[in-house]
Amino acid sequence: MSNHSLFDFAVDKSTKTVTIDMEFDADPSLVWDAFTKAELLDQWYAPKPLVSKTKYMDFRVGGRRFYAMVTPDGQERWALQTYTAITPKTHFKLFNVFADKDENPDPYGSDWDLHFAAKDGKTIVHISIYNESLERLESVLEGFKTGMTMTYGNLKELLQTLSGK
Amino acid sequence: METRRDIFQAIADPTRRAIITLIALHAMTPNALAEHFNTSRQAVSKHIKILAECDLVKQEQQGREIYYSLELEKMKEIDQWINQFRQIWEARYNQLNALLSNMKKQKK
Numbered sequence: 001m002s003n004h005s006l007f008d009f010a011v012d013k014s015t016k017t018v019t020i021d022m023e024f025d026a027d028p029s030l031v032w033d034a035f036t037k038a039e040l041l042d043q044w045y046a047p048k049p050l051v052s053k054t055k056y057m058d059f060r061v062g063g064r065r066f067y068a069m070v071t072p073d074g075q076e077r078w079a080l081q082t083y084t085a086i087t088p089k090t091h092f093k094l095f096n097v098f099a100d101k102d103e104n105p106d107p108y109g110s111d112w113d114l115h116f117a118a119k120d121g122k123t124i125v126h127i128s129i130y131n132e133s134l135e136r137l138e139s140v141l142e143g144f145k146t147g148m149t150m151t152y153g154n155l156k157e158l159l160q161t162l163s164g165k
Numbered sequence: 166m167e168t169r170r171d172i173f174q175a176i177a178d179p180t181r182r183a184i185i186t187l188i189a190l191h192a193m194t195p196n197a198l199a200e201h202f203n204t205s206r207q208a209v210s211k212h213i214k215i216l217a218e219c220d221l222v223k224q225e226q227q228g229r230e231i232y233y234s235l236e237l238e239k240m241k242e243i244d245q246w247i248n249q250f251r252q253i254w255e256a257r258y259n260q261l262n263a264l265l266s267n268m269k270k271q272k273k
Binding site for chain 1: 251252253255256257258260261262263264265266268
């Protein structure tokens, strides 16, 4: 099930970006649909046992997807995704932000950049997520870096995780 | 989520980030801390209170003075946060993989 060469996750501290590379044994058009149609998105987007529930989705530049991750006991965690650029079948961008059930967004969100490419009948998906909250984390980590390296043993490990190695 | 404030809320504010950086170096009194900021001592106290509510700051009485220092264990939450993020995407990958192979079967 988990073939690691087909899934790669990295956090780049210097650019405050998380990158995810995935390879699927399917046509790009199928993969594109899975990312851009609500009824398909809802089938894979929420890590089990959570369930993804899209209230509405308007896939066009300036359009939005308003959805919730629902826990087994019925709690909802809402988020808003606004599509900021679309090149059909190959690329789109969105701004992701958590929100309340009335669509009021949090002050901070993240910018997502998604690329789809065909390769030998397979599809490569490359996602980069620029995360403001990661940047906020980073300023704290720098403080630790100068002050705590001697006393905080886990920091080294933590920074290695953050730099993606 | 939890009703208690979380670490990410705590560090969303630049002043609180600066406080964390200062007390990461060594324990400080509220007065010593306030000297680093242009805001009032009350404002600094308010930030410390929020940090304390997140268990990021612990206080120790030494004689007549209170000293604030950083709760190191709390930093591990950041590590866990990154791990969780990875796990979410790995789960999505596996689920989408399964969905795509179902879709391919149905097409045939």
